[in-house]
Amino acid sequence: MKVFLHESVPAMPVQMEGAVGCRMRRLLGPEEGAERFIMRLFELEPGGYTPHHQHDYEHEVFVLEGVGQVVDEHRQVHPLQPGTVVFVAPNEVHQFRNTGAQMLRFLCLIPHRKT
Secondary structure, eight states, X not given: OOOOOGGGXXXXXXXXXXXXXXXXXXXXXXXXXXXXXXXXXXXXXXXXXXXXBOOSSOEEEEEEEXXXXXXXXXXXXXXXXXXXXXXXOTTOOEEEEEOSSSOEEEEEEEEOOOO
């Protein structure tokens, strides 16, 4: 069993091209014994956003705090608030944006691929 505070994990800037004001904490993964999923905490500053991008794996997202939007591949905008759940299918284009005055924080789970 692993038990720790999320603040003990450094928040690293998201290095993808097109990311602005976006940090990520990788909370759980293979190093902690999680063999199937990786749990990440994203923190978007006011006005921050992820790139409009896609991956070949799914995302499960749960909004913890703040307000914002998730934009889909058709540029349709969906509002985000605490408690919002988002499923992003593999290869679906998506972007998360903070439209509020406070930090937008959300958990994002992705499958872990064994190499």
